[in-house]
Amino acid sequence: MKNQINKMKFFGLSYFKMLFLFHIVVVFGLLMYIGLVRNKMSNMMYNILGLLGVVIIIYHLYRIYTNGLREKIWNYLHILVFAPLLIYLSIYKKKSSRVVYDLILMFSFSALGLNLYFYLYH
DSSP states (O other): OOOOGGGOEETTEEHHHHHHHHIIIIIHHHHHHHHHHGGGSOHHHHHHHHHHHHHHHHHHHHHHHTTOOSOTHHHHHIIIIIHHHHHHHHHHGGGOOHHHHHHHHHHHHHHHHHHHHHHHHO
C-alpha cells in the first residue's frame, strides 16, 4: 500500500515537521502534566488516556502497514511501550505504580528533546 500521509502539508510545513511540533507541544505537555500531577488526575482523564493508548496503537499499526516510516522502531516503541503505559494508567487509575509516573515524566523530556532536535535539523 502506498503511503500518502508523508506527502501532506499543513500550514506550509511538511507532515513530519508538523508531527515534530505536535510532539513538542501536545505530547510533551500532556506527559509532563501526567508525570507531575500523578494520581491526582480525575477519573475522566484516566479514561481519556486509555482511549488515547488504543488510538496510538491503531495509528502506528496503520503506519507499519503502509510503510509510513523508514525506521519502524518508532512505531514499535509506540505500540509496545508508550501506548501500554497509558492503557495501564487507565486500568489501575489512582492505584498505578509510582514508577509508571516516573517513566512518563522521563518520556515527556525525551519527547521534547528528540522532537526538537528532529524539527530543527531534519
